[in-house]
Amino acid sequence: MTDSTTSPLLVSTDPVLAEFAEDVGTSEPVAVAGGRTRWELGGALGPGTRIVTAPSGIVDYQPEEMTVRVRAGTSVAELHDELAAKGQRTGLPERGGTIGGALVVGENDYRCLGRGRLRETLLQVRYVSAEGLMVNSGGPTVKNVSGFDLPRLMVGSLGTLGLIAEVILRTNPIPAVSRWFCAAGADPGAVGEALLAPSAVLADGQQTWVELEGHGADVDEQAARLRTVGSFEVVDGPPSFPPHRWSLTPGQALEVDDAMLGDHVTIVGVGLVFASEPQPRRSIEPNIAIVSDRIKSNFDPTGRLNPGRNPAQK
């Protein structure tokens, strides 16, 4: 072993990724299209923007490490099918989109209490920079504090800092049992207090839904507790959600104004609310905008990556 040994992580030799970097090129406005499930989020794409497609395919799945290396253009559904065959899943939301799209949009699965938050799923990212270079950050292990955490910066960035080519994601085991319960009139706050770690608690003002997961006996025990705070029955799954997403604090979400939100389903303990009315534009602190704008111009001096989109205007 010599000192000159370099890490196998250093440079990607995958020609598929190199081809993507070439597609992105070094000049002119460019954006990646994934499943277009949240295409309008953060502002309309500037006119004349060239659209490219990220490469797809599962490159290296290691169930025994609970990690998977996958190209950004792969659909979340395809990945989850592959993982499910080995009894695993990720924290990415399943709604018809791609891995890269889910990451740059940055929205959690509504069951994030059980599946983990999206931002904690991304371990390593390879992206094409505004200069057309392949940049790597993070690492393949489940624990890593080597250098600045650019994967965190990419999640929710709407592709404004770099265009994701390939990622390594954390997977986690699918519990032995997953079961949904529903009751009318149960106090969602009391439900949250009664349970140790529900995967999801939902409420629409009339009914409360709970997803319990784990070993069968544990789910039975938690279901018994659940029945002390409401007449919960087993149901097939959650209700359907109204189209608009509100981001509130968990406390605010328990006291929402029906007149403002219209029909709604609250994800209790998370602060997410799905409502028939859209959330008014939230403002961002001016001093945070200064830092964010400086980061944007450091990463993309000519503003060519996803022009028109702004993560602060999601």
Added chain:
Amino acid sequence: MLAGMRNRFSRRTETSGDPFVDALRGALSPERVKFDGAHRSLHSHDASVFDGGNSGPVVYPETTAEVQAVVRLANDYDRNVVPRGAGTGLAGGAIPLGAPVVVAVTRMNAVLEIDPINMVAWVEPGVINLDLTKHLQPFGFHFAPDPSSQQVCTIGGNVANNSGGPHCLAYGVTNAHVVALEVVLPSGDVVMLGGLEAEPQGLDLRGVFVGSEGTLGITTRVAVRLTKNRPEVRTLLLSFATVSDAANTVSGVIAAGIVPAAMEVMDQRITQAVENYVGAGYPLDAAAVLLAEVDGLADGVDIDADRIAEIGRANGATAVRLAESDQERALLWKGRKTAFGAIAQIAPDYYLHDTVVPRSALAGVLEEIYAIADRHDLLIMNVFHAGDGNLHPLIIFDARHEGVLDRVHAAGADIITASLDAGGVLSGEHGIGVEKQQYMERMFSADDLDHQNRLRQGFDPGCRTNPGKVIPSGHSCADIQSLRAVPNEVWG
């Protein structure tokens, strides 16, 4: 009376000979700005083996406004700033380079609010990790990250280092437990990064701030996530005839889809030292022991504990012991958590390394590490967070022996190489600091590092906050050589 007061006042405001120090004394209070040789010398080091730090004045702010005043004055006087918690870092992250003002946040140590509706506690950065968990205990909560230094390390330091600990295997490291951060930016502006809402808008500046080793600003308040205490815990101690059997058990457990709360491995040299030190009840004849813990509900923990025992036996476990009482469990953990203290019996000095490898590579890399020890004629012990592949090879030595430090550093370099070759990374929880800057180029290309630097400069375009850390020399904000030498005009 009046004359006496005036005298006392005038003594305290005696000029230091440096207008910046005088300005700091005016902004805080004279007794909270230390400029004597003893204070500066003490704050020129942290718990790492690295020398070469040089502290300027040391300040002890008590409020966000005071931190802000210090940062603004540093900008006015063109001086650098280094934040500091308890100074327990092992990578030299808190070592002041270039005689900056050291901002010690240890007096900002209040737990401000416990908010069970939003499942957070608001704390100041100087709160000690274990004190926070003790404070939360009556409410049925705890703070999940539990580094071995938790009796002394601060939450602010945990934020800076994205600290881990044994129980981060199931619960995640600090980043997963920090919801929002009040920060004084290098500009002197105070901002809130992240927030209690489900999905704060904008770039995740909170996420990149955690683990940035004090280079992006100074934390003044933290909203930490509350974790509910688990009603049932099972703690197992498995003994093995070889270290490889223990390592293979760990990867076998993960491969079986079990994520225990913790899985820690200690080799025979460590267990023997610990037994002499605290009498934790470890077997002296085992080549390695695995301390595995599962928590949750009664039935599930029994199922998982049985399966872990089964996987252990299939991998050659010579004994499997289940802690029968809370007392026995506490003693088993006391052994693990005092391992580093126990080492002092063996040799006066140790150098604790920190790398991560894929869990399936643990056995092979450990064998290589013992070979490295032999090659450099050194004693290496292993006690580590096996569940997430986080190795902590501990090199034991006596610095008085001539030439030993060169061998210690050469062995460290070989350990890093072995870890990277196995598909691992430079650091799992100690950070890069000054310790591993020179190795960053082994893991990242020049373009990768350039992008890390672009992030750093997004927060700190003047490179004024904890300069000379993380990113290797050759990139801006990292010109170590000039920082190591104290500029002539500054506190020579």
